[in-house]
Amino acid sequence: MSEAPMIAIEGLSKTYASGFTALKNVSLTIERGEIFALLGPNGAGKTTLISIVCGLARATAGRVTVGGHDVVTDYRAARSLIGLVPQELTTDAFETVFDTTSLSRGLFGKPPNPAFIEKVLTELSLIDKRDSRIMTLSGGMKRRVLIAKALSHEPAVLFLDEPTAGVDVELRRDMWRVVRQLRDAGTTIILTTHYLEEAEEMADRIGVINRGELMLVEEKTTLMRRLGGKRLTIELAEPVAAVPDMLAPHGFDLSPDGRKLVHSYDASGEGSAIAPILAALAGTGLAVKDLGTEESTLEEIFVGLVGGKSGARP
Numbered sequence: 001m002s003e004a005p006m007i008a009i010e011g012l013s014k015t016y017a018s019g020f021t022a023l024k025n026v027s028l029t030i031e032r033g034e035i036f037a038l039l040g041p042n043g044a045g046k047t048t049l050i051s052i053v054c055g056l057a058r059a060t061a062g063r064v065t066v067g068g069h070d071v072v073t074d075y076r077a078a079r080s081l082i083g084l085v086p087q088e089l090t091t092d093a094f095e096t097v098f099d100t101t102s103l104s105r106g107l108f109g110k111p112p113n114p115a116f117i118e119k120v121l122t123e124l125s126l127i128d129k130r131d132s133r134i135m136t137l138s139g140g141m142k143r144r145v146l147i148a149k150a151l152s153h154e155p156a157v158l159f160l161d162e163p164t165a166g167v168d169v170e171l172r173r174d175m176w177r178v179v180r181q182l183r184d185a186g187t188t189i190i191l192t193t194h195y196l197e198e199a200e201e202m203a204d205r206i207g208v209i210n211r212g213e214l215m216l217v218e219e220k221t222t223l224m225r226r227l228g229g230k231r232l233t234i235e236l237a238e239p240v241a242a243v244p245d246m247l248a249p250h251g252f253d254l255s256p257d258g259r260k261l262v263h264s265y266d267a268s269g270e271g272s273a274i275a276p277i278l279a280a281l282a283g284t285g286l287a288v289k290d291l292g293t294e295e296s297t298l299e300e301i302f303v304g305l306v307g308g309k310s311g312a313r314p
Protein backbone atom coordinates (compact mmCIF):
# COMPACT_ATOMS: atom_id res chain seq x y z
CA MET A 1 0.00 0.00 0.00
CA SER A 2 2.84 2.40 0.74
CA GLU A 3 3.91 2.04 -2.91
CA ALA A 4 0.62 3.37 -4.29
CA PRO A 5 0.19 7.11 -4.80
CA MET A 6 -2.12 8.74 -2.25
CA ILE A 7 -4.72 9.30 -4.93
CA ALA A 8 -4.81 8.00 -8.48
CA ILE A 9 -7.56 9.25 -10.78
CA GLU A 10 -7.75 7.69 -14.24
CA GLY A 11 -9.99 8.76 -17.10
CA LEU A 12 -12.75 10.03 -14.85
CA SER A 13 -15.96 11.27 -16.44
CA LYS A 14 -19.26 12.22 -14.89
CA THR A 15 -22.54 12.83 -16.68
CA TYR A 16 -25.41 13.70 -14.36
CA ALA A 17 -28.87 12.24 -14.83
CA SER A 18 -29.85 15.59 -16.38
CA GLY A 19 -27.46 14.77 -19.23
CA PHE A 20 -25.00 17.43 -18.12
CA THR A 21 -21.35 16.34 -18.32
CA ALA A 22 -19.54 17.79 -15.31
CA LEU A 23 -16.22 15.92 -15.72
CA LYS A 24 -14.48 14.93 -18.92
CA ASN A 25 -11.78 12.29 -18.85
CA VAL A 26 -9.87 13.64 -15.85
CA SER A 27 -6.62 11.92 -14.88
CA LEU A 28 -4.52 13.04 -11.95
CA THR A 29 -2.10 11.59 -9.43
CA ILE A 30 -1.63 13.08 -5.97
CA GLU A 31 1.46 12.15 -4.02
CA ARG A 32 1.68 11.69 -0.29
CA GLY A 33 2.35 14.77 1.79
CA GLU A 34 1.63 17.42 -0.83
CA ILE A 35 -0.81 20.30 -0.82
CA PHE A 36 -2.66 20.20 -4.10
CA ALA A 37 -4.95 23.08 -5.06
CA LEU A 38 -7.71 22.51 -7.56
CA LEU A 39 -8.45 25.89 -9.03
CA GLY A 40 -11.45 26.72 -11.16
CA PRO A 41 -14.44 29.01 -11.60
CA ASN A 42 -17.96 28.27 -10.35
CA GLY A 43 -19.38 25.14 -11.88
CA ALA A 44 -16.02 23.90 -13.16
CA GLY A 45 -16.52 20.46 -11.60
CA LYS A 46 -14.41 20.74 -8.44
CA THR A 47 -17.07 19.52 -6.02
CA THR A 48 -18.10 16.76 -8.42
CA LEU A 49 -14.52 15.51 -8.57
CA ILE A 50 -14.13 15.55 -4.79
CA SER A 51 -17.47 13.81 -4.30
CA ILE A 52 -16.39 10.96 -6.56
CA VAL A 53 -13.00 10.57 -4.88
CA CYS A 54 -14.75 10.51 -1.49
CA GLY A 55 -17.23 7.91 -2.74
CA LEU A 56 -20.23 10.23 -2.39
CA ALA A 57 -20.99 10.21 -6.10
CA ARG A 58 -20.49 7.61 -8.81
CA ALA A 59 -18.38 8.28 -11.86
CA THR A 60 -19.82 7.51 -15.27
CA ALA A 61 -16.43 6.27 -16.42
CA GLY A 62 -12.94 5.93 -15.01
CA ARG A 63 -11.38 4.75 -11.81
CA VAL A 64 -10.13 6.27 -8.56
CA THR A 65 -7.94 4.70 -5.90
CA VAL A 66 -7.04 6.16 -2.53
CA GLY A 67 -3.99 4.61 -0.91
CA GLY A 68 -4.34 1.83 -3.48
CA HIS A 69 -7.99 1.12 -2.59
CA ASP A 70 -10.65 1.47 -5.27
CA VAL A 71 -13.26 4.00 -4.10
CA VAL A 72 -16.11 1.85 -5.44
CA THR A 73 -15.11 -1.78 -4.92
CA ASP A 74 -13.11 -1.12 -1.75
CA TYR A 75 -15.10 1.84 -0.49
CA ARG A 76 -14.65 1.42 3.26
CA ALA A 77 -10.89 1.10 3.14
CA ALA A 78 -10.61 4.06 0.76
CA ARG A 79 -13.02 6.25 2.72
CA SER A 80 -11.31 5.56 6.03
CA LEU A 81 -8.20 7.27 4.67
CA ILE A 82 -10.11 10.44 3.80
CA GLY A 83 -11.18 13.42 5.85
CA LEU A 84 -13.63 15.69 4.05
CA VAL A 85 -14.28 19.29 5.02
CA PRO A 86 -17.47 20.28 3.21
CA GLN A 87 -18.43 23.82 2.28
CA GLU A 88 -21.19 24.01 4.85
CA LEU A 89 -21.70 22.98 8.43
CA THR A 90 -24.41 20.37 8.74
CA THR A 91 -23.62 19.28 12.25
CA ASP A 92 -26.09 19.45 15.12
CA ALA A 93 -26.17 23.02 16.49
CA PHE A 94 -26.91 21.75 20.00
CA GLU A 95 -23.91 19.43 20.22
CA THR A 96 -20.73 20.56 21.91
CA VAL A 97 -17.52 20.93 19.98
CA PHE A 98 -15.95 17.94 21.71
CA ASP A 99 -18.95 15.66 21.31
CA THR A 100 -19.54 16.40 17.65
CA THR A 101 -15.87 15.81 16.86
CA SER A 102 -15.77 12.62 18.88
CA LEU A 103 -18.97 11.40 17.22
CA SER A 104 -17.43 11.91 13.77
CA ARG A 105 -14.61 9.60 14.78
CA GLY A 106 -17.11 6.97 15.89
CA LEU A 107 -18.83 7.10 12.50
CA PHE A 108 -15.66 5.66 11.01
CA GLY A 109 -15.73 2.79 13.46
CA LYS A 110 -12.72 4.05 15.36
CA PRO A 111 -12.66 3.49 19.12
CA PRO A 112 -13.06 6.61 21.27
CA ASN A 113 -9.81 8.47 21.85
CA PRO A 114 -10.44 11.61 23.91
CA ALA A 115 -6.74 12.45 24.05
CA PHE A 116 -6.55 12.49 20.24
CA ILE A 117 -9.69 14.62 19.93
CA GLU A 118 -8.25 17.08 22.44
CA LYS A 119 -5.04 17.22 20.45
CA VAL A 120 -6.96 18.06 17.27
CA LEU A 121 -8.98 20.73 19.07
CA THR A 122 -5.79 22.21 20.49
CA GLU A 123 -4.14 22.34 17.05
CA LEU A 124 -7.18 24.15 15.70
CA SER A 125 -7.31 26.60 18.64
CA LEU A 126 -10.68 25.18 19.63
CA ILE A 127 -9.74 23.68 22.96
CA ASP A 128 -11.19 26.62 24.93
CA LYS A 129 -14.50 25.92 23.19
CA ARG A 130 -14.53 22.18 23.74
CA ASP A 131 -17.73 22.32 25.81
CA SER A 132 -19.44 25.11 23.84
CA ARG A 133 -22.43 24.32 21.71
CA ILE A 134 -21.88 24.74 17.97
CA MET A 135 -24.67 27.32 17.73
CA THR A 136 -22.80 29.68 20.04
CA LEU A 137 -19.65 29.77 17.89
CA SER A 138 -18.56 32.41 15.40
CA GLY A 139 -18.48 31.53 11.69
CA GLY A 140 -14.73 31.11 11.84
CA MET A 141 -14.91 28.76 14.80
CA LYS A 142 -17.56 26.71 13.02
CA ARG A 143 -15.21 26.32 10.07
CA ARG A 144 -12.56 25.02 12.44
CA VAL A 145 -15.06 22.52 13.85
CA LEU A 146 -15.58 21.21 10.31
CA ILE A 147 -11.86 20.60 10.02
CA ALA A 148 -11.73 19.00 13.48
CA LYS A 149 -14.53 16.61 12.52
CA ALA A 150 -12.74 15.71 9.29
CA LEU A 151 -9.53 15.01 11.20
CA SER A 152 -11.22 13.08 13.99
CA HIS A 153 -10.55 9.64 12.49
CA GLU A 154 -6.89 10.35 11.68
CA PRO A 155 -7.17 10.45 7.89
CA ALA A 156 -4.10 10.35 5.67
CA VAL A 157 -5.65 12.77 3.20
CA LEU A 158 -7.78 15.81 3.86
CA PHE A 159 -10.12 17.41 1.31
CA LEU A 160 -11.03 21.02 1.87
CA ASP A 161 -13.82 22.25 -0.40
CA GLU A 162 -13.47 26.02 -0.62
CA PRO A 163 -12.10 26.35 2.89
CA THR A 164 -12.06 30.12 2.93
CA ALA A 165 -15.02 31.13 0.76
CA GLY A 166 -16.72 34.08 2.41
CA VAL A 167 -14.37 34.36 5.38
CA ASP A 168 -12.47 37.50 6.31
CA VAL A 169 -8.81 38.01 5.54
CA GLU A 170 -7.65 37.32 9.07
CA LEU A 171 -9.44 34.00 9.30
CA ARG A 172 -8.24 33.10 5.83
CA ARG A 173 -4.63 33.52 6.96
CA ASP A 174 -5.39 31.49 10.09
CA MET A 175 -6.82 28.68 8.01
CA TRP A 176 -3.81 28.69 5.74
CA ARG A 177 -1.56 28.37 8.76
CA VAL A 178 -3.59 25.44 10.09
CA VAL A 179 -3.48 23.67 6.73
CA ARG A 180 0.28 24.07 6.50
CA GLN A 181 0.68 22.63 9.99
CA LEU A 182 -1.37 19.62 9.00
CA ARG A 183 0.77 19.08 5.93
CA ASP A 184 3.91 19.40 8.02
CA ALA A 185 2.48 16.71 10.29
CA GLY A 186 2.25 14.40 7.24
CA THR A 187 -1.32 14.84 6.00
CA THR A 188 -1.89 15.07 2.24
CA ILE A 189 -4.13 18.06 1.51
CA ILE A 190 -6.35 18.73 -1.46
CA LEU A 191 -8.19 22.01 -1.51
CA THR A 192 -10.51 23.59 -4.03
CA THR A 193 -10.60 27.30 -4.50
CA HIS A 194 -11.72 30.10 -6.78
CA TYR A 195 -8.89 32.23 -5.54
CA LEU A 196 -5.64 32.30 -7.42
CA GLU A 197 -4.10 33.94 -4.37
CA GLU A 198 -5.11 31.05 -2.17
CA ALA A 199 -3.59 28.51 -4.53
CA GLU A 200 -0.48 30.65 -4.77
CA GLU A 201 -0.17 30.93 -1.02
CA MET A 202 -0.80 27.32 -0.14
CA ALA A 203 -0.15 24.81 -2.85
CA ASP A 204 2.82 22.71 -3.84
CA ARG A 205 1.03 21.88 -7.08
CA ILE A 206 -1.94 23.43 -8.81
CA GLY A 207 -4.49 21.89 -11.12
CA VAL A 208 -6.72 24.18 -13.17
CA ILE A 209 -10.14 22.80 -14.01
CA ASN A 210 -12.62 24.46 -16.32
CA ARG A 211 -15.89 23.09 -17.69
CA GLY A 212 -15.09 19.63 -16.43
CA GLU A 213 -11.68 19.47 -18.07
CA LEU A 214 -8.41 19.45 -16.22
CA MET A 215 -6.57 22.07 -18.24
CA LEU A 216 -3.20 21.71 -16.60
CA VAL A 217 -1.37 20.40 -13.58
CA GLU A 218 1.86 22.06 -12.62
CA GLU A 219 4.24 22.86 -9.79
CA LYS A 220 3.12 26.14 -8.29
CA THR A 221 6.41 27.91 -8.87
CA THR A 222 6.37 27.01 -12.57
CA LEU A 223 2.76 28.05 -12.96
CA MET A 224 3.19 31.33 -11.14
CA ARG A 225 6.07 32.22 -13.40
CA ARG A 226 3.86 31.50 -16.35
CA LEU A 227 0.91 33.40 -14.91
CA GLY A 228 2.97 36.29 -13.64
CA GLY A 229 2.49 38.22 -16.86
CA LYS A 230 1.83 41.95 -16.70
CA ARG A 231 1.20 44.54 -19.36
CA LEU A 232 2.36 48.14 -19.55
CA THR A 233 0.20 50.28 -21.81
CA ILE A 234 1.34 53.71 -22.94
CA GLU A 235 -1.46 55.78 -24.39
CA LEU A 236 -0.20 58.45 -26.75
CA ALA A 237 -1.64 61.94 -27.25
CA GLU A 238 -1.05 61.60 -31.02
CA PRO A 239 -0.99 58.37 -33.06
CA VAL A 240 2.31 57.04 -34.42
CA ALA A 241 2.91 54.96 -37.54
CA ALA A 242 5.35 52.50 -35.95
CA VAL A 243 6.93 51.57 -32.64
CA PRO A 244 9.60 54.28 -32.05
CA ASP A 245 13.19 53.08 -32.51
CA MET A 246 14.13 53.85 -28.92
CA LEU A 247 11.36 51.61 -27.60
CA ALA A 248 11.66 48.81 -30.13
CA PRO A 249 14.47 46.96 -28.28
CA HIS A 250 12.19 46.67 -25.22
CA GLY A 251 9.57 44.72 -27.15
CA PHE A 252 6.45 46.78 -27.80
CA ASP A 253 3.33 46.20 -29.86
CA LEU A 254 1.45 49.06 -31.43
CA SER A 255 -2.36 49.06 -31.41
CA PRO A 256 -3.99 49.24 -34.87
CA ASP A 257 -5.05 52.85 -34.32
CA GLY A 258 -1.44 53.79 -33.48
CA ARG A 259 -2.41 55.30 -30.14
CA LYS A 260 -1.31 52.61 -27.72
CA LEU A 261 2.08 51.02 -27.16
CA VAL A 262 1.82 47.77 -25.22
CA HIS A 263 4.70 46.01 -23.52
CA SER A 264 4.24 42.57 -21.88
CA TYR A 265 6.61 41.54 -19.13
CA ASP A 266 7.10 38.98 -16.40
CA ALA A 267 6.37 40.55 -13.03
CA SER A 268 7.44 37.53 -11.02
CA GLY A 269 11.17 38.26 -11.19
CA GLU A 270 13.13 40.61 -8.98
CA GLY A 271 12.27 44.20 -9.99
CA SER A 272 10.84 44.79 -13.44
CA ALA A 273 12.58 46.46 -16.32
CA ILE A 274 10.13 49.34 -16.29
CA ALA A 275 12.66 52.03 -15.34
CA PRO A 276 14.77 51.79 -18.52
CA ILE A 277 11.57 51.72 -20.56
CA LEU A 278 10.39 54.95 -19.00
CA ALA A 279 13.78 56.50 -19.65
CA ALA A 280 13.59 55.41 -23.29
CA LEU A 281 10.04 56.75 -23.50
CA ALA A 282 11.20 60.15 -22.27
CA GLY A 283 13.95 60.04 -24.90
CA THR A 284 11.41 59.62 -27.72
CA GLY A 285 9.84 62.99 -26.88
CA LEU A 286 6.37 61.48 -27.44
CA ALA A 287 3.46 63.18 -25.67
CA VAL A 288 1.95 60.61 -23.32
CA LYS A 289 -1.75 60.83 -22.51
CA ASP A 290 -1.87 58.02 -19.98
CA LEU A 291 0.12 55.11 -18.63
CA GLY A 292 -1.10 51.95 -16.94
CA THR A 293 -0.20 48.41 -15.97
CA GLU A 294 -2.48 45.40 -15.66
CA GLU A 295 -2.00 41.85 -14.49
CA SER A 296 -3.34 38.74 -16.16
CA THR A 297 -6.63 37.86 -14.55
CA LEU A 298 -7.72 34.34 -13.79
CA GLU A 299 -10.27 34.80 -16.52
CA GLU A 300 -7.58 35.59 -19.08
CA ILE A 301 -5.58 32.63 -17.92
CA PHE A 302 -8.55 30.37 -18.49
CA VAL A 303 -9.17 31.88 -21.89
CA GLY A 304 -5.51 31.34 -22.71
CA LEU A 305 -5.75 27.73 -21.61
CA VAL A 306 -8.94 27.07 -23.50
CA GLY A 307 -7.21 28.56 -26.53
CA GLY A 308 -4.74 25.69 -26.30
CA LYS A 309 -1.70 27.61 -25.09
CA SER A 310 -0.98 25.08 -22.41
CA GLY A 311 1.16 22.23 -23.55
CA ALA A 312 1.04 20.57 -20.15
CA ARG A 313 -1.54 17.87 -19.79
CA PRO A 314 -1.66 15.56 -16.81
Ligand SMILES: Nc1ncnc2c1ncn2[C@@H]1O[C@H](COP(=O)(O)OP(=O)(O)OP(=O)(O)O)[C@@H](O)[C@H]1O
Residues within 6 Å of the ligand: 016, 017, 018, 020, 021, 022, 040, 041, 042, 043, 044, 045, 046, 047, 048, 049, 194
Ligand atom coordinates in the same frame (compact mmCIF):
# COMPACT_ATOMS: atom_id res chain seq x y z
N1 LIG B 1 -26.75 16.62 -9.21
C1 LIG B 1 -26.49 17.34 -10.32
N2 LIG B 1 -27.24 17.22 -11.41
C2 LIG B 1 -26.98 17.91 -12.55
N3 LIG B 1 -25.97 18.81 -12.66
C3 LIG B 1 -25.17 18.97 -11.58
C4 LIG B 1 -25.39 18.25 -10.35
N4 LIG B 1 -24.43 18.63 -9.48
C5 LIG B 1 -23.67 19.54 -10.13
N5 LIG B 1 -24.10 19.76 -11.39
C6 LIG B 1 -23.51 20.64 -12.40
O1 LIG B 1 -22.19 20.22 -12.65
C7 LIG B 1 -21.33 21.34 -12.82
C8 LIG B 1 -20.15 21.24 -11.90
O2 LIG B 1 -20.61 21.44 -10.56
P1 LIG B 1 -19.63 21.41 -9.32
O3 LIG B 1 -20.43 21.65 -8.09
O4 LIG B 1 -18.79 20.21 -9.40
O5 LIG B 1 -18.72 22.68 -9.64
P2 LIG B 1 -17.68 23.44 -8.71
O6 LIG B 1 -16.47 23.60 -9.55
O7 LIG B 1 -17.55 22.76 -7.42
O8 LIG B 1 -18.39 24.82 -8.54
P3 LIG B 1 -18.41 25.82 -7.28
O9 LIG B 1 -17.11 26.50 -7.33
O10 LIG B 1 -19.54 26.71 -7.64
O11 LIG B 1 -18.64 25.00 -6.05
C9 LIG B 1 -22.19 22.57 -12.62
O12 LIG B 1 -22.55 23.08 -13.88
C10 LIG B 1 -23.38 22.05 -11.87
O13 LIG B 1 -24.52 22.82 -12.19
